Amino acid sequence: MLTRLRKAIYRVRGFYEGQLGGVPFRLDPYHSKFWRRVGAGRWEPETYAVLDAHLAADADYLDIGAWIGPTVLYAAKKARHVWAFEPDATAFRHLAWNIELNGLRNISALPVALSTRTGVARMASFGGEAGDSMTSLLNAEAADGSDVVTLDWDSFAADADLSRVSLVKIDVEGAEFGLLAALRPWLEAQRPALYLSTHAPYLAEAKRAAQMAALAETLSFYATCHDETGAVVTAEALTAPDALTRFRTFLFTG
Template sequence: MSLAHSFYRVLWRQSWLRPRLRKSVYKKLCARGDQLDFPFSKDFYGLRFEGNLNNSIEFSIYYYDAFEKPLLYFLGDTLHNINSSQPDSDRLTCFCDVGANIGQHSLFMSRLADQVHAFEPFAEVSNRLRRHIKLNQLENVELHRIGLSDATEKLTFYAPTGRNQGIGSFDASTTGKGNQAAGELALARGDEYFEEFPIGRVDLMKIDVEGFESKVLAGLEQTLQQYRPIIVCEVSYSGEMSFDSVESLLQSLPADYALFTFNTRKTDGSKARRRGARARKTGGYELIPCTDWRESGQDDIIACPTEKKSILPMQGTGRIPVP
């Protein structure tokens, strides 16, 4: 162990360490492969959340109140607009979280949607969501411990090995990120599963499946045609089971969908880090038309039916009404 590593370990144990400095010290320890156990409990938009800093998603919840806060606030704003636009006040709203992971988005949306359906086949993370559903006595969140695909099948799942538990995937190429084969997990064809359960209508859907998105959308073809939800899909550029162009993504969707993305990049395509750091704290966001396709990396892309563009929130200040 280097002298610097030892120094950071000693510094981490000091009770007088201010939160901002403690965060910096922990990140330096993690960069040296030292993932210290640090459990915590805090308020999460009116819910109780129990996590550990050794999970990178929960690290963000502890220090920034949320992981991917702009996306979280966008989902909340969108559902608020959907509710406001409905002439039938008795109709229940439904949010589907495909690739729920530890369930942060599902927990947040449980305060806003009447029904939340969370899909997560990897037990190591879905168990955390199940614990928080029970801890907060949430009756409107249904955890489906299964993945969605274009066929009912079992496939090898490649599990993350480090702090970032959000990169597990059925895409074998993710071994390049350090993932390791963790056995086969069950998947269902989305349309068949939604009909059998039944889940009913879908107003808003988030898809985050680390390169498996084309198979998820293909399996939900009839559901998307029937309900025409607003969709937020994380796209992994260059992934074998993702998309290779704006056109290929549009072809996987019903007719008359428009694509947008979050304004998180500079004109040269690189990430705007200062803007991102500010948004991570405030939750502010801005949507722009999605016209470019990249060779690598990931972006959240919003697919909106043209008849719902008038209710799509194009920007947010970072304020979200939570009951």
């Protein structure tokens, strides 16, 4: 009863007062349970540590798979400029709301999926609900899917000034297996830190090892790879049994 009353108050007021990485923000009231979890440090504290380590006032940040903005908003307080991509219409609506609630003007938020081509693709959530952070281009055949605009990486990179990007976060629910090959020439030339969430469980079991091995090869030019705990690991970590059955995250640097 108290929780429902609090949610009603937040919605009437128009925002939830919370913290991301210890920094106060006004946040959309419809995700107040999630925002409380973040504020308590129970949602990916290692992610905020990565943002702290690799962003600065003269550097830019590329967030591919921004969802409702828990990393975008925080990064906007640390970086010169933030590029945010979120194709799920429901998630993007809340992302834009959260940006506006905080008056952040150094964010370019685009409702598109970065891809290997410009066009239209279908995507749906593996969780069954639009905007739930599990929407994926790999789930195109789902009955409750929707069409989204895709933007060719090369076209975007040719038109945007990405010379100051120091950190790229990619969390695209399985689309990383196709997208990273397109990004490789730019990543290898510029060498920003790459914070990558992998989604092998969304692939057919027989394809997982080969696809994760291909990811490791694509990113083999990076000098160092860390896992979620901060431990230095080798490329073999991407094809270890738990990387094929879990949603692992890796940080590539150097």
